[in-house]
Every structure is written in C-alpha cells, then in structure tokens.
Amino acid sequence: xxxxxxxxxxxxxxxxxxxxxxxxxxxxxxxxxxxxxxxxxxxxxxxxxxxxxxxxxxxxxxxxxxxxxxxxxxxxxxxxxxxxxxxxxxxxxxxxxxxxxxxxxxxxxxxxxxxxxxxxxxxxxxxxxxxxxxxxxxxxxxxxxxxxxxxxxxxxxxxxxxxxxxxxxxxxxxxxxxxxxxxxxxxxxxxxxxxxxxxxxxxxxxxxxxxxxxxxxxxxxxxxxxxxxxxxxxxxxxxxxxxxxxxxxxxxxxxxxxxxxxxxxxxxxxxxxxxxxxxxxxxxxxxxxxxxxxxxxxxxxxxxxxxxxxxxxxxxxxxxxxxxxxxxxxxxxxxx
Numbered sequence: 001x002x003x004x005x006x007x008x009x010x011x012x013x014x015x016x017x018x019x020x021x022x023x024x025x026x027x028x029x030x031x032x033x034x035x036x037x038x039x040x041x042x043x044x045x046x047x048x049x050x051x052x053x054x055x056x057x058x059x060x061x062x063x064x065x066x067x068x069x070x071x072x073x074x075x076x077x078x079x080x081x082x083x084x085x086x087x088x089x090x091x092x093x094x095x096x097x098x099x100x101x102x103x104x105x106x107x108x109x110x111x112x113x114x115x116x117x118x119x120x121x122x123x124x125x126x127x128x129x130x131x132x133x134x135x136x137x138x139x140x141x142x143x144x145x146x147x148x149x150x151x152x153x154x155x156x157x158x159x160x161x162x163x164x165x166x167x168x169x170x171x172x173x174x175x176x177x178x179x180x181x182x183x184x185x186x187x188x189x190x191x192x193x194x195x196x197x198x199x200x201x202x203x204x205x206x207x208x209x210x211x212x213x214x215x216x217x218x219x220x221x222x223x224x225x226x227x228x229x230x231x232x233x234x235x236x237x238x239x240x241x242x243x244x245x246x247x248x249x250x251x252x253x254x255x256x257x258x259x260x261x262x263x264x265x266x267x268x269x270x271x272x273x274x275x276x277x278x279x280x281x282x283x284x285x286x287x288x289x290x291x292x293x294x295x296x297x298x299x300x301x302x303x304x305x306x307x308x309x310x311x312x313x314x315x316x317x318x319x320x321x322x323x324x325x326x327x328x329x330x331x332x333x334x335x336x
C-alpha cells in the first residue's frame with residue numbers, strides 16, 4: 001500500500017477554485033502566465049472544472065476571456081473518457097451540469113492541442129494564459145518544453161498541483177533550485193514557484209489506516225511503498241506497533257516469495273534518490289524462460305505499431321508500399 005501522506009492528516013479542503021483564481025489574478029496582474037505541470041488522468045480534469053467555475057463566476061478580474069491550453073495527448077484522451085462516462089466519473093455536482101446540457105470541463109477560451117506544432121505555437125503566443133501539461137512531476141512530456149520557455153520569466157508562475165517525489169525536476173523546483181537543465185541547456189529559475197495546497201488524490205494517514213484495518217482476516221503481510229523513506233518507515237512501524245500488522249517497507253530491488261511469505265533477497269537500505277544500482281545475487285534470481293513464439297509475435301506487433309506512429313512525413317510511395325506488404329500478410333493469414 002502507498003504511504004505518500006502516511007505521517008500527516010489533511011487540513012480541511014480549501015476552496016480550490018478561489019485558491020487557483022488568486023494565483024491567476026496575481027500572475028496576470030504582473031503580466032505573466034501560469035504554467036501548471038499536471039497529471040494527465042484525474043488532476044487535469046479537476047483543474048478544468050475549477051477553471052470553468054473561475055470563468056463562470058468571474059473570479060479573476062480584469063482579464064476576461066484569458067486563454068487556457070491543455071497540452072497533453074494523454075490528458076486529452078482521458079478527458080474524452082470522462083465526458084463519455086459522466087455517470088461513473090462525475091460526482092453529483094458535476095452530473096448536475098451534464099443534466100442541464102452543460103459540459104463541466106469546457107468553457108470559452110479553452111484550446112485542446114494535439115500535434116507537436118500546436119504545442120510549440122503555445123510558447124509563441126504573447127497573451128497571458130494558463131498552460132496545463134504533463135507530466136505532473138516534470139520528468140517527461142511536453143511540460144519540459146513549456147518550462148524551458150517559461151522559467152526564465154519572473155512574471156510567470158509555475159504552479160504545482162500534486163506531490164513531487166524526491167529526485168524529480170518538480171521537487172527540485174519546489175525546493176528552490178536556482179538553475180535547472182532542460183534539453184542540455186541550463187535555465188535560470190526566475191519564475192515564481194508555488195503549490196496549490198491540499199489538492200491530492202492520496203489519502204492522509206487516517207484514511208490509510210482505515211483502509212488497511214478493514215480487511216478480515218488481517219492480511220498476512222503489508223508492503224508499504226510510494227512515500228518518502230522516512231514516511232515509509234514511520235508508517236510501517238505504526239502498523240506494526242499499534243495494529244499488530246506484519247508490515248514491511250522494502251527497498252527497491254528486494255524480492256519476496258509470496259507463497260513462503262518470506263524475503264528471498266532484501267535490497268540494501270539505500271535511498272532511491274542516490275540512484276544505486278541493486279545487484280541481485282544469482283541464487284535469488286528466478287530462472288528466465290525463453291519467450292514463446294506468441295509473445296515474440298506480440299513484441300513484433302508493438303514494435304511495428306511504434307514505427308507506424310512515427311511514419312508521418314514519410315513519402316506516400318513508402319507508406320503505400322508498407323501498407324501493401326501488411327495487407328498481403330493479413331490476407332495470407334485469413335486464408336489459413
């Protein structure tokens with residue numbers, strides 16, 4: 001089980017829309033834009049909901065019609081799923097909008113970008129704006145390009161809306177890094193770095209304990225992970241001492257035999273941020289079986305799919321030739 005907030009209790013949730021509006025107001029007033037590294041699934045949709053309310057209630061003054069860009073293919077796909085499955089994805093408040101024929105995740109000034117060309121064009125747009133882009137911890141994705149173009153500008157705000165793990169670019173920025181390296185270039189951090197308080201999908205310590213203690217019978221073993229090292233250890237000890245659970249917080253590289261209910265190999269207690277490479281003893285390694293022909297076929301299919309997705313821009317002659325070859329193979333298989 002995770003332990004992100006295994007050492008604290010969440011405060012009462014603030015008015016997220018107003019808290020976000022305050023950041024937008026201050027940033028727009030000084031002539032800047034707000035860049036939000038956001039997790040593609042869940043968090044981006046929450047923010048769109050808050051932004052719709054901000055615009056509907058005019059919570060930002062003097063900047064009517066400010067543009068909002070969602071620049072993440074995965075976030076776009078996830079948002080479509082939300083829209084198509086309102087009964088399962090929305091709470092009562094959001095469903096009420098749908099029942100009135102209102103899209104709770106759309107509003108005037110919203111632009112959904114798909115192509116890399118559209119993504120790059122955002123950074124040439126001189127208007128004050130909001131950019132939502134993944135990944136949420138700034139480790140990959142289009143957000144890194146927006147940071148490269150926005151971190152140097154003291155008028156901008158980089159607003160974090162989720163937990164930033166140790167060792168990530170997002171964590172470095174939150175902890176006050178003065179310079180960061182992006183695409184081989186050193187970028188000075190002049191923008192304001194802020195975090196929206198309280199917005200997290202991770203339960204606090206009380207929620208975690210309530211969940212794990214509701215199992216009947218008790219679990220034979222509880223593996224605690226997904227938290228800072230100190231928090232993992234603290235939460236594990238609490239599960240052991242207060243609730244009599246057989247809890248452990250394994251380090252990366254550990255191997256556990258679930259049948260025998262024992263460790264086969266315990267990795268050394270080295271923090272992950274030290275990038276330590278764990279060497280597993282030979283006797284602890286499971287024998288590797290050769291992949292079956294079917295698995296090899298699936299791997300070949302995945303490789304081919306990647307190549308096809310990257311083929312945009314190739315000549316029509318090449319594309320027609322490959323299409324013909326693939327159709328020939330398919331026709332032969334269908335006849336068998």
